[in-house]
Amino acid sequence: MHADDILDRLNDEQKQAVSAPLGNSLVLAGAGTGKTRVLTHRIAWLATHERMPMGSILAVTFTNKAAGEMRTRVAALVGDAGPGRWVGTFHSTALRLLRSHRHEARLGDEFAIIDADDQLRIIRTLSIDMNISVDQVNPRNTRSYINKQKEQGRRHANAVRLNQPYESEYKRIYKAYEARCQKESLVDFGEMLLRCLEMLREHEDLLRLYRRVFGNVLVDEFQDTNAIQYDWLKLIAKDSASFMAVGDDDQSIYGWRGAEVANMNRLLSDFKPVSVHRLEQNYRSSEHILQAANSVISHNNSRLGKNLWTDQGAGQPIVLTRSVNEHSEADAVATFAKDYAMNGGKYEDIAVLYRSHALSRVLERSFNGYAVPYRIYGGLRFFERAEIKDALAYMRLVATPDTDFAFARVVNTPTRGIGSKSIERLREIALERGVSLFRASEAVVVERLLPARTVNSLEKFLRLLANMRKASEGAELSEIADQCIRLSGLVDFHAPDKTETSIGRRENLQELVNACSQFVEDPVGDEEQGTPASALRAFLDHASLGEEAPQMEAGGDAVRLMTVHSAKGLEFPVVQLVGVEDGIFPNSMAINEGGLEEERRLFYVAMTRAMKELRIGHAEVRTRYGQGQSISVPSRFLAEIPEDNTDRMFFEPARMPSAYARSHPSSRPSLAKGGDELDGVRSGAVVRHARFGEGIVLATEGSGDNARVQVEFKRFGSKWLVLGYANLQVLES
DNA sequence: CACCGAAATATTTTT
DNA sequence: TATTTCGGTG
Numbered sequence A: 001m002h003a004d005d006i007l008d009r010l011n012d013e014q015k016q017a018v019s020a021p022l023g024n025s026l027v028l029a030g031a032g033t034g035k036t037r038v039l040t041h042r043i044a045w046l047a048t049h050e051r052m053p054m055g056s057i058l059a060v061t062f063t064n065k066a067a068g069e070m071r072t073r074v075a076a077l078v079g080d081a082g083p084g085r086w087v088g089t090f091h092s093t094a095l096r097l098l099r100s101h102r103h104e105a106r107l108g109d110e111f112a113i114i115d116a117d118d119q120l121r122i123i124r125t126l127s128i129d130m131n132i133s134v135d136q137v138n139p140r141n142t143r144s145y146i147n148k149q150k151e152q153g154r155r156h157a158n159a160v161r162l163n164q165p166y167e168s169e170y171k172r173i174y175k176a177y178e179a180r181c182q183k184e185s186l187v188d189f190g191e192m193l194l195r196c197l198e199m200l201r202e203h204e205d206l207l208r209l210y211r212r213v214f215g216n217v218l219v220d221e222f223q224d225t226n227a228i229q230y231d232w233l234k235l236i237a238k239d240s241a242s243f244m245a246v247g248d249d250d251q252s253i254y255g256w257r258g259a260e261v262a263n264m265n266r267l268l269s270d271f272k273p274v275s276v277h278r279l280e281q282n283y284r285s286s287e288h289i290l291q292a293a294n295s296v297i298s299h300n301n302s303r304l305g306k307n308l309w310t311d312q313g314a315g316q317p318i319v320l321t322r323s324v325n326e327h328s329e330a331d332a333v334a335t336f337a338k339d340y341a342m343n344g345g346k347y348e349d350i351a352v353l354y355r356s357h358a359l360s361r362v363l364e365r366s367f368n369g370y371a372v373p374y375r376i377y378g379g380l381r382f383f384e385r386a387e388i389k390d391a392l393a394y395m396r397l398v399a400t401p402d403t404d405f406a407f408a409r410v411v412n413t414p415t416r417g418i419g420s421k422s423i424e425r426l427r428e429i430a431l432e433r434g435v436s437l438f439r440a441s442e443a444v445v446v447e448r449l450l451p452a453r454t455v456n457s458l459e460k461f462l463r464l465l466a467n468m469r470k471a472s473e474g475a476e477l478s479e480i481a482d483q484c485i486r487l488s489g490l491v492d493f494h495a496p497d498k499t500e501t502s503i504g505r506r507e508n509l510q511e512l513v514n515a516c517s518q519f520v521e522d523p524v525g526d527e528e529q530g531t532p533a534s535a536l537r538a539f540l541d542h543a544s545l546g547e548e549a550p551q552m553e554a555g556g557d558a559v560r561l562m563t564v565h566s567a568k569g570l571e572f573p574v575v576q577l578v579g580v581e582d583g584i585f586p587n588s589m590a591i592n593e594g595g596l597e598e599e600r601r602l603f604y605v606a607m608t609r610a611m612k613e614l615r616i617g618h619a620e621v622r623t624r625y626g627q628g629q630s631i632s633v634p635s636r637f638l639a640e641i642p643e644d645n646t647d648r649m650f651f652e653p654a655r656m657p658s659a660y661a662r663s664h665p666s667s668r669p670s671l672a673k674g675g676d677e678l679d680g681v682r683s684g685a686v687v688r689h690a691r692f693g694e695g696i697v698l699a700t701e702g703s704g705d706n707a708r709v710q711v712e713f714k715r716f717g718s719k720w721l722v723l724g725y726a727n728l729q730v731l732e733s
Numbered sequence B: 001c002a003c004c005g006a007a008a009t010a011t012t013t014t015t
Numbered sequence C: 001t002a003t004t005t006c007g008g009t010g
Helices: A003-005 A010-018 A033-050 A064-080 A090-100 A116-129 A140-149 A167-184 A189-201 A204-213 A227-237 A262-270 A287-299 A326-342 A357-369 A387-399 A404-410 A419-432 A436-448 A451-473 A478-490 A490-494 A500-521 A533-544 A593-607 A636-640 A660-663
Strands: A023-029 A056-061 A087-089 A216-219 A242-247 A274-279 A318-325 A352-356 A374-376 A559-565 A572-577 A611-623 A629-631 A647-652 A686-689 A695-701 A710-713 A718-722 A727-732
Touching: A003 A010, A003 A033, A010 A033, A010 A274, A010 A660, A023 A033, A023 A262, A033 A064, A033 A216, A033 A242, A056 A064, A056 A090, A056 A227, A064 A087, A087 A090, A087 A262, A090 A189, A090 A227, A116 A167, A116 A318, A116 A404, A140 A167, A140 A189, A140 A227, A189 A204, A204 A227, A204 A572, A216 A227, A216 A478, A227 A242, A227 A262, A262 A611, A287 A318, A287 A593, A287 A611, A318 A326, A326 A352, A326 A357, A326 A572, A326 A611, A352 A357, A357 A374, A357 A559, A387 A404, A387 A478, A387 A490, A387 A500, A387 A533, A404 A436, A419 A436, A419 A451, A436 A451, A451 A478, A478 A500, A478 A533, A490 A500, A490 A695, A572 A593, A593 A636
Parallel strands: A023 A242, A023 A274, A056 A087, A056 A216, A216 A242, A318 A611, A318 A647, A352 A559, A352 A572, A374 A559, A572 A611
Antiparallel strands: A611 A629, A686 A695, A686 A727, A695 A710, A710 A718
């Protein structure tokens, strides 16, 4: 592609950013202003106009999805640059450097990546070993302490004071945790970045090398960088030929995991960008949506400031809906989706967004009831499921039997008579002799160090591992996975019966095998995987980096359900927000100084996902874990949306109770209005409700448990109520 | 040591 | 409500 073509079909601001002179530049790109476009075109510009080799261009993003997107879009512009080159997430890039220089990084040859769950297990056993009460010093809190320190680049020795209770215990455990990870060659997410940073700091030659290699550095979502990511960028990119950071301070929503918006300001003084570009023309949303979003975000104080505009016309006003409770809200969303599809729309045009995963459960029920196809994103990710992690642990042991955390995970999974006591003893023996659990087990078997029953079980387990390794020799990756699953007996253990969960688990395990063959065919990572052994290692890394299983992207037309966080970077013709109530959104855990502004930014992100239609719902009553209904107050953010941009305040959508919908999945509710009588209540009757006060019955519908009436209340407008639940007092019939 | 039912506990967001 | 942990029994 020619240099001129690259600038084609870009607006003036975008053109300037793409063709900016070499040196440092900052692009402030509002939501929907073509940020990814600018980044990919900039890469193409560097490659063609500036004649930079593709291998000299490092582009980092936060999510795998964004990295993948960037790869395909760059490939479309300048052709495939080989397997990925240097386009990846912060974590995958750091990991790649660590793998290439494990010696300089002081890591073992086969270091393994551990996730949050593994971290917790390690912390728990450490706490117990150290006689620190797990009831008082909560391992979860310890974990968040450790992660926080790492995000700020702190080892235990120079940990920063956080003024938390039990801080000295946290610190002691942190020290032990560092030692344990080092000894077993384990790397957690924070460690990847920290270790990489330290490695470059300690090895001048490597730093020089990579400064030369990465002549051009581009960063996406810069507002989400934390302290070490920033330092890392500064270290390798401060004097590079070109450096471009793209970000939007209004979309900084990861403060809770260490992201510092202040890095945007820091960049101005540290990198002294030769050019700053502002992208303010929004191509995504209609005017109503954009104006409302602008209005909401303007309530934040700490902003760099910008105002998005569009020439797409007013579009539809935002629909604000109020429902009596979460079930009615969910039903309203389901029926809306159904209507939308029946009028020629596609389900996949619709995204239902919520603040936390917990809100998806009610939606699922209603969607099932109304037979609306849906797909939930996020939640328990594929590679985090217990059965998958078990299978991966076996695969890990095939690669490296000395990996203690994998050994400990599956030595008794499926149960084979090696209980906690035996494992404890095994640990002691391993510690005494300074060997891995695997070696310790061998010794126990040979020297008969434990009760005969345990020794037998251990011997069987070791034989199992040996068989797996033998079966895996020279085998294809998917064959290895298949053997691990089969020989271990994980299927029978996790999926013994015909229940839905069992079937799901069985499918998951099968899917793991599929993912393996997929991975070999179409490698996602950047490292070459010549031999089956290196393919195995690469796959384990891939799995540990939490990349989504390929199946998620496939599938038919369906509504998408996800958290606002995971919707970042995406856009949908129709966005439905649910549970927009104070305490949920903004979340009660976050209503404090900095927290509220971040919640508002999150709300802003949610609103700006919508292209044509934005619907925002809240319920009057919401049940929290099964019992104890609490009255909900609409989110304070709703008051920040101008009246002019909204429509049908207090729209009352409840039409049909879920129970009915469930028993008649295909039928649509018919709104029979008439004078029929139900339990002594007929239309025209005057009734009183405990909460809504006096009203007139407009219509009745259904019978028995499904009997419902529509009541026009004096102060609350018209509502559908379930007779058995509403407890109406008839004043006048 | 494994299994089962009871009790406790949890809901903020994720690379 | 849904899931995990605990404690008692076999």
